[in-house]
Amino acid sequence: xxxxxxxxxxxxxxxxxxxxxxxxxxxxxxxxxxxxxxxxxxxxxxxxxxxxxxxxxxxxxxxxxxxxxxxxxxxxxxxxxxxxxxxxxxxxxxxxxxxxxxxxxxxxxxxxxxxxxxxxxxxxxxxxxxxxxxxxxxxxxxxxxxxxxxxxxxxxxxxxxxxxxxxxxxxxxxxxxxxxxxxxxxxxxxxxxxxxxxxxxxxxxxxxxxxxxxxxxxxxxxxxxxxxxxxxxxxxxxxxxxxxxxxxxxxxxxxxxxxxxxxxxxxxxxxxxxxxxxxxxxxxxxxxxxxxxxxxxxxxxxxxxxxxxxxxxxxxxxxxxxxxxxxxxxxxxx
Amino acid sequence: xxxxxxxxxxxxxxxxxxxxxxxxxxxxxxxxxxxxxxxxxxxxxxxxxxxxxxxxxxxxxxxxxxxxxxxxxxxxxxxxxxxxxxxxxxxxxxxxxxxxxxxxxxxxxxxxxxxxxxxxxxxxxxxxxxxxxxxxxxxxxxxxxxxxxxxxxxxxxxxxxxxxxxxxxxxxxxxxxxxxxxxxxxxxxxxxxxxxxxxxxxxxxxxxxxxxxxxxxxxxxxxxxxxxxxxxxxxxxxxxxxxxxxxxxxxxxxxxxxxxxxxxxxxxxxxxxxx
Ligand SMILES: Nc1ncnc2c1ncn2[C@@H]1O[C@H](COP(=O)(O)OP(=O)(O)O)[C@@H](O)[C@H]1O
Ligand SMILES: [Mg+2]
Numbered sequence: 001x002x003x004x005x006x007x008x009x010x011x012x013x014x015x016x017x018x019x020x021x022x023x024x025x026x027x028x029x030x031x032x033x034x035x036x037x038x039x040x041x042x043x044x045x046x047x048x049x050x051x052x053x054x055x056x057x058x059x060x061x062x063x064x065x066x067x068x069x070x071x072x073x074x075x076x077x078x079x080x081x082x083x084x085x086x087x088x089x090x091x092x093x094x095x096x097x098x099x100x101x102x103x104x105x106x107x108x109x110x111x112x113x114x115x116x117x118x119x120x121x122x123x124x125x126x127x128x129x130x131x132x133x134x135x136x137x138x139x140x141x142x143x144x145x146x147x148x149x150x151x152x153x154x155x156x157x158x159x160x161x162x163x164x165x166x167x168x169x170x171x172x173x174x175x176x177x178x179x180x181x182x183x184x185x186x187x188x189x190x191x192x193x194x195x196x197x198x199x200x201x202x203x204x205x206x207x208x209x210x211x212x213x214x215x216x217x218x219x220x221x222x223x224x225x226x227x228x229x230x231x232x233x234x235x236x237x238x239x240x241x242x243x244x245x246x247x248x249x250x251x252x253x254x255x256x257x258x259x260x261x262x263x264x265x266x267x268x269x270x271x272x273x274x275x276x277x278x279x280x281x282x283x284x285x286x287x288x289x290x291x292x293x294x295x296x297x298x299x300x301x302x303x304x305x306x307x308x309x310x311x312x313x314x315x316x317x318x319x320x321x322x323x324x325x326x327x328x329x330x331x332x333x334x
Numbered sequence: 335x336x337x338x339x340x341x342x343x344x345x346x347x348x349x350x351x352x353x354x355x356x357x358x359x360x361x362x363x364x365x366x367x368x369x370x371x372x373x374x375x376x377x378x379x380x381x382x383x384x385x386x387x388x389x390x391x392x393x394x395x396x397x398x399x400x401x402x403x404x405x406x407x408x409x410x411x412x413x414x415x416x417x418x419x420x421x422x423x424x425x426x427x428x429x430x431x432x433x434x435x436x437x438x439x440x441x442x443x444x445x446x447x448x449x450x451x452x453x454x455x456x457x458x459x460x461x462x463x464x465x466x467x468x469x470x471x472x473x474x475x476x477x478x479x480x481x482x483x484x485x486x487x488x489x490x491x492x493x494x495x496x497x498x499x500x501x502x503x504x505x506x507x508x509x510x511x512x513x514x515x516x517x518x519x520x521x522x523x524x525x526x527x528x529x530x531x532x533x534x535x536x537x538x539x540x541x542x543x544x545x546x547x548x549x550x551x552x553x554x555x556x557x558x559x560x561x562x563x564x565x566x567x568x569x570x571x572x573x574x575x576x577x578x579x580x581x582x583x584x585x586x587x588x589x590x591x592x593x594x595x596x597x598x599x600x601x602x603x604x605x606x607x608x609x
Contacts, residue, residue, distance in 0.1 A: 001403065053448050057608065078450040089445035093373045105365040106451040108358055134376060 006031040006158050006189035007052060011061035014213075021047040022213035024061065034190040036200035036207045038302060044213040046086050049248060052191070053083045061271045066158055078301050082151035086193075088143040088204040089150070096122060096131040096138075096146050100153055107154040114141035114153075121149040125179065141172035148179065159184070161192040165199060177202055197224070197302045209305060214311050225300050228308040230255075232298040234268045238291035243267065246290045253281055271297070359452040368458020370433065370468070380429065384471035388422040392478045392522075394543060403543060408573060411483045416496075416569035417541025418475055420561055423504035424536070426468040427466030428528040430460040430508040430599030435524050448609055454600050461508040468504040472497065486572040499584050505565045506588040509595035516602035535561045560587035561592060 007029035014022040021044045029035040037045050050056040052063055054074035061068045066080035083089075090099050097118050104114025122131040125145040130138065135146065144164065146284050151159060156203040163178065165173040180203055184190045201221035202206045209224070216226060225231065233253065237246050243260055247267055253259045254269030261267075271277060278295055285292055350358070374380055395418065396411050405413040434457060437443050446456055476484075488496065511528060518524045538555055539545070539562040545553050556562055563584040570577035 055444055055447055060452075075450055078448060081448075083448045085441065086446055087441045089441040089443075089448075091369065091442050092440070093376045094369065098369075098372060102365060102369050103445070103449065106362060106446070106449045108361065108450075 001055075004031045005029065005064075006033075006066060007035075008064040009048065009052065009061070010063070012048065012051060012058045012063060014044075014051065014056065016060050020213060022051075022058070022061075024229065025210065025213060025215060027208045027215055029189060029191050031189055033206060034184055034192070034204045036204035037191065037193040038195070038197060038207050038208055038305070039193070039210040040195060040302065042308070043210045045210065046162055047213075049083070049085070049160050049191070049193060053068045053081055053160055054078055055083075060129075079154075080156055081158045081160060082154065082156035083160045084144075084147045084151040084162065084164060086166065088147040090135045090143060090147055092136045093134055094141075095134050096127050096149075099135060099146065103150050103153045109154070110188040117153055121152060125149045141168055141176075143178055144168060144172070144176065145179070148176075148183075150303060152183070156188075158189045159191070161190065163193055163195065166195065168229045173199075195302055197221070197305055199299060209309065211306070211310060217305070225304055228300045228304045229301065230270050230272065231274055232268050233271045233277065234266060234294075234296050234298055235281070235285070235292055236294040237265050237267070237285075238293050240265050242290045245288050246285060249284050249288055249290065250281065252284070253277065265293075268298075342495060344406060355452070359455060359458075362452040362455030363458040363462060366455050367462040367466070370459060370463035379469075381470075383425045383429070384422065385474050387425065388418060388471055388475045389478050391421070392419050392475060394483045399542070399586045405544060408484065409485070411479065412573060413544075413569065414542060415475070415479045415484050415486070416565050416572060417536070417539070418479075419472060419568060420503065420565045421501055421532070421536045421541055422471045422475060423468045423500055423509070424507050424532050424561075426471050427461075427464050427504045427508035428511050428525070430457075430464045431466065431511030431513070431518075431524045431528065432521045433460050433463075433515075434512055434603070435515040435518060435521040439520070443607065453604055453607075457512055457600060457603050461505060461512065463499060464508045465505050466510075468501055472500065486574070488572040488574040492571040495577075495581070496568040499564055499567050499571075499581065499588070502588045503560065503584065506591040506595070509592060509599045511552060512599035513595050513602060516599060516606050535559060539565060541565050560584070560591065563587055 005028045007027075009025050009027050012022045012025040013020075025044065025048055027035070027037075037048065039045050047056065051058050051068060054070050054077050057071055065077045068076040068080075069262055070077050092104070094102065100118035102115045104117050105111065107114075109117060110120065114311055119128075119131075122128050125148065127142065127145060127149070130142055130146075135143065138146065148161070148164065151161075161180065165176050168176060172292075177199070180190070180192070192200075192203060197207075205220070207217075207219060207221055207224055209213055217227070219227075235246060235250060237243060240262060243262060245266060247258045247260055250267055250269045253271060255272050256270040258267060258269045274297055278297055282292055282295055390413070395414050400410040400414075403410050437456065443456075446455075486493075511524070514527050514531075515521075515524045518527060536542070538548075538552055539559060540556065541561065545556045545562065548556055552600075563580050564587070566580035567577040567584040570580065
């Protein structure tokens with residue numbers, strides 16, 4: 001481990017009754033970088049985040065965050081990290097503004113500073129109008145944004161976001177991604193967990209894939225995708241006899257061997273630069289007189305990564321093993 | 335080059351001084367109290383126990399039992415009020431445990447735990463809130479009491495001493511509530527348990543009737559439990575009499591309860607929240 005690791009986890013273990021949630025989890029997050037912990041439901045993501053943010057004690061192993069051991073110096077760690085958990089941790093009966101102000105006061109900001117900081121954050125997260133209403137009436141997306149704002153009250157150098165977009169509708173997810181990208185542009189160290197390869201790809205410098213409480217792979221999104229064969233362009237042509245022409249056209253766009261299946265009239269080729277690719281491919285095929293029934297860009301998902309890494313798909317651990325706290329905020333869409 | 339270290343992390347942390355700890359502990363508790371107070375207008379039913387309930391008790395006891403129960407030396411309403419004051423302060427104190435059990439069932443507790451705030455403040459904030467609710471309840475009752483014939487003639491010193499004992503008792507009792515709240519699984523369980531505890535304490539005491547007519551076994555209990563001592567002291571003070579040994583005994587009970595239940599409640603809270 002280097003002196004510039006903002007987060008170090010070494011051999012973390014945690015058991016809940018019969019469930020071994022973490023089995024020797026190791027990873028580091030260099031200062032100023034964004035690392036995504038990618039894994040299916042039940043992989044141990046939340047447990048890892050809770051240990052790193054001092055909410056849970058590990059049974060074994062060590063974790064150092066911002067230079068401090070999380071078990072021995074929890075106070076020091078708490079002063080330096082912000083957390084937006086998997087379920088929004090907000091006071092339902094307080095307004096957005098009151099929630100943020102209270103948190104500011106609990107970080108020991110002077111009253112005026114706490115108030116100003118709350119207003120600033122509400123503006124930044126597009127919650128000014130909602131800020132004077134109590135959280136009970138907020139949509140899922142609004143809660144998530146307020147919870148994220150809450151984690152930023154003290155402008156912590158290290159931020160933890162546990163599944164920041166799970167349960168959000170696609171539009172809220174996109175705006176959340178933009179918000180997060182903007183947030184960390186200033187050099188904040190970010191550890192985020194996710195079940196979506198796309199999300200990790202979009203936000204993180206580096207991805208740590210975990211399964212059953214252990215790291216099973218680490219690398220950039222490009223490296224992981226390469227291991228699963230990357231993105232594929234698939235085209236189904238209308239007339240079987242046009243397959244060879246289509247294959248010739250597609251090979252010009254691909255980065256590997258073109259595969260053809262005459263029976264289903266399907267051609268597939270690995271690709272990399274995907275921006276505007278489909279349009280160009282369809283246009284090129286059209287110019288050659290090839291009729292296309294279907295053209296899709298297959299992006300690898302967490303399932304593909306898992307299949308490549310473990311030989312099985314990412315199965316959901318146990319539905320009822322999920323934390324069962326009475327939590328009304330779970331999974332509402334904006 | 336990166337530096338290799340054997341033991342991860344820094345070896346020392348310059349923690350805050352005792353003075354800072356105390357200062358921030360108080361500040362955090364007041365912040366938490368502010369939060370609890372903001373909840374009240376948004377869930378006004380939380381005030382029923384310190385407004386409507388004591389009014390009902392005063393009126394019912396005054397008119398239902400007032401005619402049947404004769405007490406020596408003063409009117410029944412004058413006798414009754416101290417009992418109602420103490421009973422109400424106990425009900426007010428119960429909400430600490432319920433509120434805390436409620437907090438623990440919600441996501442907000444994780445937010446508090448991830449902040450560099452005083453751990454005890456979440457609990458202390460609750461008991462301070464109940465102290466304020468107790469003061470409100472006392473004022474409501476005083477008003478209703480005066481309206482239905484309560485004619486106290488204690489002096490200012492007596493009132494201050496009596497109310498000091500009353501509020502101290504309520505504050506001490508709210509730590510019992512917190513302890514129960516930390517042992518019970520749900521807010522409803524806390525409520526049920528506290529009701530079961532409060533009723534025998536209030537009825538087997540000098541709150542509503544003199545203890546002299548009780549059978550000796552019950553009387554032994556009634557005359558040696560904290561509620562009776564507190565009621566007797568408060569009654570004497572507001573009626574302008576000398577409380578005798580009741581004042582000291584009431585004070586000793588409250589301090590004793592605090593000494594036992596404050597650390598117990600905080601320890602249980604830490605335990606419940608340290609997964
Ligand atoms: N408080 C808990 N009590 C019992 N089991 C738990 C608790 N928290 C997590 N688990 C179990 O530990 C495993 C890992 O859970 P978690 O860390 O929440 O995974 P993830 O966040 O990746 O979905 C799961 O099998 C889960 O059921
Ligand atoms: Mg999780």
